[in-house]
Amino acid sequence: xxxxxxxxxxxxxxxxSAALDAGYPDFLLARCVADLDERLSAxxxxxxxxxxxGTPLPLAEPVLQARANDPLRMAEVPDTDxxxxxxxxxxxxxxxxxxxxxxxxxLHAVNDLPGALIQIKRALRPDGLFIACLLGGxxxxxxxxxxxxxxxxxxxxxxxxxxxxxxxxDLGGLLQRAGFALPVIDSESVTVRYGDMxxxxxxxxxxxxxxxxxxxxxxPLRRGVLLRAAELYAERFADPDGRLRATxxxxxxxxWAPHESQQKPLRPGSAKARLADALGVAEIGxxxxxxxEKP
Numbered sequence: 001x002x003x004x005x006x007x008x009x010x011x012x013x014x015x016x017s018a019a020l021d022a023g024y025p026d027f028l029l030a031r032c033v034a035d036l037d038e039r040l041s042a043x044x045x046x047x048x049x050x051x052x053x054g055t056p057l058p059l060a061e062p063v064l065q066a067r068a069n070d071p072l073r074m075a076e077v078p079d080t081d082x083x084x085x086x087x088x089x090x091x092x093x094x095x096x097x098x099x100x101x102x103x104x105x106x107l108h109a110v111n112d113l114p115g116a117l118i119q120i121k122r123a124l125r126p127d128g129l130f131i132a133c134l135l136g137g138x139x140x141x142x143x144x145x146x147x148x149x150x151x152x153x154x155x156x157x158x159x160x161x162x163x164x165x166x167x168x169x170d171l172g173g174l175l176q177r178a179g180f181a182l183p184v185i186d187s188e189s190v191t192v193r194y195g196d197m198x199x200x201x202x203x204x205x206x207x208x209x210x211x212x213x214x215x216x217x218x219x220p221l222r223r224g225v226l227l228r229a230a231e232l233y234a235e236r237f238a239d240p241d242g243r244l245r246a247t248x249x250x251x252x253x254x255x256w257a258p259h260e261s262q263q264k265p266l267r268p269g270s271a272k273a274r275l276a277d278a279l280g281v282a283e284i285g286x287x288x289x290x291x292x293e294k295p
Contacts (some may be wrong), residue, residue, distance in 0.1 A: 004112045004211060006111055006163070006164065006214060007109055007163070007212050007213065007214060008214050008216075009087075009110075011212045012212040013077050015209075016056065016208035017077040017208075018208065019207055020077065020185075020290075022206065023206070023216050023294050024056055024207060024208070026057055026059060026188065026190070026249060027107065028207075028250075028261070029056065029057055029105055030106045031061060031190065032105060032133050033104065034062060035133070035250075035252070036063050036131065036133075039254070040063065040129060041069055045101065045102040045234055046251050047067055047068040047069070047099040047129070049068065049069070049071075049095070049097070049099050049100070050071045050072065050099060050102070050275065051072045051073070051097050051098050051100070051102070052073040052102055052103070053088060053101055053106065053107075053132070054073070054076045054103055054106035054107070055076055055102075055103060055105065055144070056090050056104075056105065056106065058082070059104075060102060060104055061073060061238055063101070063102075064102065064113040064198065067100070068099070074092075086222040087117060088106060088110050088116050088121075089112050090101075091123060093123040094096070094127045095122050096124065096126070096128075098126060099128045099129070101123065101129070101132075102125060102196075103132040104133055105133060105134060105135065106132075107132055108136075108165055108166065109163075109212075110278075114174050117130075117174055117177075118179070121178050121179050121255075126259040127261065127262065128256065129255075129256055130227060130254060130257075131254040132252070133251060133252045133253070134165075134166070134250075135163075136165055136166065136167070136168055136171070136187050136249055136250070137164075137165045137167040139247060140162050140167075140204075140248070141246065141247055142237040142244070142246060142247060143161075143162055143197070143233070143246065144162040144235070145199060146232045146237070147161045147205075148161070148227035149229075149232055150225050150228035150231075150232055151221075152157045154222065154228050155225060156223060159215075159217035161211055161213075161260045163211075163217075165249070166251075168249075170187065172185040173284065174197030175253055178255075179257075179259070180255025181255065181259070181262055182255060182262060183231040183253070183255040184252075184255070185253050185254075186251075187249055187250060187251040187252065188251075189248075190248045190251050191247055191252055192246045193245060194246060195243060195244070196230060196233075197229060197233040197244060198230065200244070201280060238247075257270075
């Protein structure tokens with residue numbers, strides 16, 4: 001585990017449990033499930049044992065059932081639809097016991113993402129697939145900027161209010177460090193529009209995504225700060241019709257547990273044809289300039 005914990009995981013789980021009991025809004029999650037279905041449709045094989053890792057609602061179950069003989073679901077909080085309850089930072093799976101591991105909108109709330117990825121890779125059998133989506137670094141940028149500016153202006157200082165989601169480039173490096181083969185990473189920016197900032201805050205609370213940062217202020221946010229943040233949000237991030245934009249960057253990760261059958265890059269110098277020949281152009285040496293002149 002890392003020495004510094006960004007998230008209060010116990011608080012996060014309590015809030016997630018309360019959100020699920022109150023009726024978790026699924027507008028982002030349903031979109032991610034549709035994307036998962038499309039992405040897995042390109043994999044021309046059936047998996048033996050699959051696991052859904054921490055997806056807040058059981059929406060991904062039909063997708064996994066269509067592609068695996070033994071689909072399971074691991075929830076982070078007690079859930080009657082889940083086969084087991086576990087911690088994404090301490091997975092309860094033996095080495096090489098899974099063929100497919102999927103996770104939707106859950107891994108962005110762990111403290112030790114590198115460790116979680118290593119555990120997932122360890123739990124996959126050779127040629128097993130990991131695929132997941134999580135919130136990326138541009139998520140909620142409008143809210144982050146508005147709260148920061150308002151708190152500095154009104155209170156003379158600021159406390160962290162919005163989680164520091166991982167950067168796209170950093171996530172690609174983490175996949176490689178965890179030992180995944182053929183890693184792929186891409187992102188999509190999803191814009192959700194609201195009548196005011198408070199509608200966004202209600203949705204975030206309803207998904208259990210209220211501030212659970214370890215270094216958060218324990219004092220309630222002052223009313224004056226909230227009202228000023230709402231004004232700044234409307235001034236800076238309104239569309240022509242007056243509705244406010246909220247960005248959710250959905251980052252998709254995928255990688256395979258290494259296996260000898262997988263495609264491997266060619267060794268340097270092993271190519272049997274020149275790229276210049278394939279493109280029908282003249283080859284320029286490293287000491288030449290275009291046009292045939294020497295430097």
